[in-house]
Amino acid sequence: MKSPSYYLGLAGLLLLIQLPSLGLTAQDLADQVVIRRTAYGVPHIKAENMQAAGFGLGYVQLEDYGRGVVDGMVRARGEWSQFHDMNAQERAQSLDRDASNKLRYSRAVETFSLLRKETQDVLIGFAAGMNRYIERHKSEFPEWIKPNFTGYDVHAQSIGGVTGGSVQGFMRTLQRQNANSRTLTEEVGMQVLEGSTVWARLAEKEEAPHPDEGSNAFALAPSRTTSGRAILLRNPHLAWNAGYYEAQLEVPGILNFYGDFRIGGPLITIGGYNERLGFSTTNNDPDSDEIYSFQVSPTLPDHFLIDGTSLPIEKKRVSVKFKNGEGSGEETREFLFTPFGPVFHRENGKIYVIRDAGNGEYRLGEQFLMMMKARNLAEYKEAMRIQAKTSSNFTYADADGNIYYVWNAMTPDLPHPSGGDTSAIAVTRSDQVWRNIIPFDKLPQLLNPKGGYLHNENDPFHYTNLNEVIDASKFPPHFSQPILRLRSQHALDMIANKKKFSLEDVVKLKYSQRMLLAERVKADLIAAVKKSSPTGEIADALKQMEDWDNTVNRESKGGVLFEIWWEHYVELSNGGKRVPGTAASVGFPAPGNALFAEVWTPAYPATTPKGLASESRAVEAFIKAVETAKKRYGSWDLAWGDVNRARIAGKDIPISGATGELGTFSVLWFIPHKTDKMKRETRGGDGWVIAVEFGKTPRAYSVLTYGESNKDGSPYFADQLELYANKQMKKVAFTEEDIKKGVIKEYRPGQE
Known part of the structure; x- marks a missing residue:
């Protein structure tokens, strides 16, 4: 029998005449939406209906990211190879990707009509907004890019695939x-x-993914805030080309949401808040x-x-x-x-x-839209029960004073032990294959726990609140097992107490530059090196360690040398071999008992590990670190910001922050500096950060580190970098009054 053949090219898009719409032209939609930009170019999109709202969002994303949005749509169609010449090897790989994307695209066409009309309208509107921008700014795009994108193209971006x-x-x-x-x-x-x-x-x-790709989040109950109102912190740290995009989308009486609309679509991955509630995502790692x-x-x-x-x-x-x-x-x-x-x-x-579990899933955008529209915890949970999001922890707070956490996952209800990714389960009967996912209400979650706080920094769910530790034995063995690494412990050290915090206090907490690893092991390092009777340069370097404030503030001296020392200490402790991290080693690639005098233990989850297992290795590593620092950076006597730079949009400034494995809460990771071999530059880390307090009217602060645009020449490209480097955030304009006071530009799409 002949196998079916599939081709979904531009010619095949004639099928798209069947797309439902409101019968509105681009001009109609432009007349039904207004865009107001406030400080740092944040767009506030106010529309008369959902299609016009999508239209406005599609337009402003192209204003600020241009080809970045269009390229994603071309890939989603499976047409990248059609318009890009490559060598034979690159072409073979690109054709594989295009072919698999065409299968996902066919799934998008198949399922579009199954979406709610309001979801369809947003997707159709977004594509129309893109087309409007391309029509009005043809010179920004190559000739082959045509203003013919559709709701199917936008929908295809969020269709689930194979892991x-x-x-x-x-x-x-x-x-x-x-x-x-x-x-x-x-x-x-x-x-x-x-x-x-x-x-x-x-x-x-x-x-x-880079090991530092993840997020921080915490929620404080009214009992833990000075205002008596719940507070939510969202702090993702991905690569600085991940495309976080801060905006407000309002359709009066239907939707008013301020948050992250990831570049490339209106409903891909969302975090933020409306008048009544907000939510934040942090990566988890379920067996799906x-x-x-x-x-x-x-x-x-x-x-x-x-x-x-x-x-x-x-x-x-x-x-x-x-x-x-x-x-x-x-x-x-x-x-x-x-x-x-x-x-x-x-x-x-x-x-x-x-x-x-996620292969072919098509309702992700619809779920996020329902979450954005939710007015209370019950409606929010109902949206979450769709379970279209394969993974992610969700942390929530609302104006009713609730705080809530769920370890969200599309996790199979297995009829057998999990094989993980190292073995295949041999089956002869269909009942040996999993059929259903575990229902949302049976996933690990906490509501209004004792102590009035919730937190997650990408570790599993067990220690979300130390007063109500979630028992691993109550869940299937293929669920994540307990571990609490140093970044998570840093968060607990800040909020697992009886203190009360203002919203401004939370902003300060977010910028904590303490290195928890140093607080746990530096005393043993100093004692060990002192015992070796150091002289000369080693003695001078030891004095710097003693004087160091254990932070990665950009002006602080000591962190550069300590980071290199720990690198060598780990290498000596694992014998130069690739050793997987464990709970005992809090993720470091060496046996826990070879690193620490006291390894991590569930009995003391927030205060272990501590101390050093080997004085001799500590001393040897310290001597090596002094020499390595000189080779890499020219000296060991350097402030953190002398080496670590934020380099973007022509700016090159000293920056605070480090890899989260060292126990820092402000996460950045670095690559070799492009123009100065004695420095490093930021490749990723803190992206869009927001802290919001829920009262009668929400009050919030935010910062988008790399700005609203990546276009050269845009005033919004990296214009918030200094704000971030100075540990500040901007006040969010959310109410109509605040927007009017702060507006710097007002226009309709295509009429600016």
């Missing part, structure tokens, strides 16, 4: 076990084996998929055995166009499917299938 990390992990394990493949190390990385499908090739190229192996049929080609019979493997062939110099070409990619999930590998009489 590449799990496939990658399993394939690496399979390679190590495969006697027919050469021995591979983690450093070599994953190599695609014979029998691997497009899914495995895509997984091969998937990059692991399972890998299964099936025996192939010995008699029927492209069939597998299940329930005592043979079932066919479905084949889908996707055609993808590509640019080849001045010409063009077309290739086909084949995808294999079973009723239990896609096939990513075949060998030795088996097929390997990944069953992913």
Whole structure:
């Protein structure tokens, strides 16, 4: 039987005439929305209906990010290769991605009509706003970019796909076990084996996230604030090209939400607040998929055995166009499917299938829209019960005084122990394969706990509140297990007490530059080096350690040397080998008992680890650190900001903050400086930060570190960097009165 072939190119977009709409022209929509920019270019979009609201948001995103938004839509269509010439290797990878994106696009077309009309309207409006901007600013875009984007394109961006990390992990394990493949190390990385499908090739190229990609969040109950009102802090730290976008979207009587509308769509990942409540996301790491192996049929080609019979493997062939110099070409990619999930590998009489809870999920934008519109905790929970968000912790606060936390996940209800990403579960019967996800109300969560606080810094749910520790034994074993790393402990040290905080106090807490690791081990380091009777430069460096204030403030001296010392100490403690981090080592890649005199323990989760396990290694590492600092940076006698810089939009300034594994709350990570080999520059970290207090009218402060725009020449590109570097935030204009007082520009899309 001939396999079906799929092609969804621009010609295929004729199907889109079926898209529902309000029958409004671009001019109609422009007349129904007004954009007001306040300080730092924050857009406040006020519209008469949801389609006009999406229209305004699409327009301003292109104003500020231009090609960044358009490129995402082109990729979502699966048409990147069609317009970009590449070498053979790059093209092969791009064609794989385009083909898989076309499958997701077909899912977007299939499910669009299943969305609520208001969700459809926002997506259609966003695309129309993009088109309006492209029409009015053609010179900003190459000729091949046309103003023909649709709600399907916007919807396709949030369609769930296959978890590449799990496939990658399993394939690496399979390679190590495969006697027919050469021995591979983690450093070599994953190599695609014979029998691997497009899914495995895509997984091969998937990059692991930076270990500091995550967020901080906490909520304080009215009993813990000076105003008697709940306070919420949202503090994500991703790469500085992640596209956080601060805006207010209002449709009177329907929606009034101030928050992060991630660049590329109106409803991709949202955090912020309305008049009554707010919520924040922090990354978690649930087990949302399972890998299964099936025996192939010995008699029927492209069939597998299940329930005592043979079932066919479905084949889908996707055609993808590509640019080849001045010409063009077309290739086909084949995808294999079973009723239990896609096939990513075949060998030795088996097929390997990944069953992913989020694959094909289409309601993410709709869930976020319902959350944005919620007026109370009950409505917010009802939106969360959609469970279209595969992962993320959610921390919540509202004007009724509630604070609430949930370890959100689309986690399978497994009929077997989890295989993780290192083994496949062999099945012969369909009832051995998971069918349902664990319902929202059975996920770990806390409401208004004792002590009046909630927090999360990307560790699991267990120690969200020390007064009401969540018992791991009450949940399935494939749920995250207890660990509390130093950044999380830093948060607890600040709020797990009886103090009362104002909103301004919370802003100060967010900018805490303490390095908790130094507070735990520096005394032992100093004692050990003193015992060695240091002289000369080592004695001088030790004096700096003694005088150091244990912070990564940009003017503070000592942090540069301490960070390098710890790097060497860990290397000496793990013998130079790749050792996975554990709870005992609070995530550091060495055995906990080789690092610390007292390892982390659940008995004392917020005060361990502490002390050093080895004086001799500490001394050896310190001597090495002095020499390494001189080689890397020219000296060990440097302030943190002498080395660590924020370099963006022509600015190059000293910056406070460090990697979260050291126990800092203000998280930044660095790469080698582009123009000065003796310095580093920020690659990511604190992005959009907001602290909000819920009263009759919400009151908030925020900062978007890299600004509202990434366009060269924009006044909003990195214009908030100094604000962040000076540990300040701007007052948020939320009410009509505040917006009118602060407006610096008012216009309708295309009429500015």
